[in-house]
Amino acid sequence: MKNHFALFQLPQRFAIDMKALEQAYHQVQGQAHPDKFAHASDAEKRVAMQWATRANEAYQTLKNPLRRARYLCELHGVDLQTESNTSMAPTFLMQQMEWRETLDDAKAGKDIDALERLNSELTAEKKAEVARIEKLLDADDYIQAAQLVRQLMFLDKFGDEIGDAFALIEG
Incomplete structure (x- = not known):
């Protein structure tokens, strides 16, 4: 399964072009829009709905700086330890x-x-x-x-x- 950056064909980095993200999101959403699958099988409709849901989740993650930072850390195997590590400077x-x-x-x-x-x-x-x-x-x-x-x-x-x-x- 592609990561969020790959899904939208964006470089995997924190600094992100919000306009490019928005355009890529709408493109992916357009491909998975339920109207395009009105006459499709139930299985195809389910897959389209899963893609639309995944695109929405990826978009929400990447557009929010905190969520994007968490996601990048996790992609690189760094557990934020939000429950166990409460040490702060x-x-x-x-x-x-x-x-x-x-x-x-x-x-x-x-x-x-x-x-x-x-x-x-x-x-x-x-x-x-x-x-x-x-x-x-x-x-x-x-x-x-x-x-x-x-x-x-x-x-x-x-x-x-x-x-x-x-x-x-x-x-």
Whole structure:
């Protein structure tokens, strides 16, 4: 079975041409569209549906930086150990603790401005983390990239918590 990059005929690297991904996705989806198989056998319809589902899954994985990074690590045999390896760099952990305090204070004080500042800071950090991950992955350093991917997962989850806090305060 082809990997996601091969399915869309894209180079197997983190830096990806989103327009090319989009075009390749639509091309693959067009080939497997159910309308083309309206008069086909049930088996052919099932295969077409499986291809359409696989193309959708591959597209969703490749268009999302975190999912794409995880996928590249896994393709190269690097287990992210998301359940068993929770070790993080001390500076990263300190930053997390400071952000958590800021989030707690903002929620307690219903301070939208503080949440917006925290969200902006987080967005900038996520962007920087993705850039670091891209350099490592495209240099074939999957072990080091895996550590940063785990950190990015934490940042994503924290972003969700900020979103929940906005909803709570604004709700």
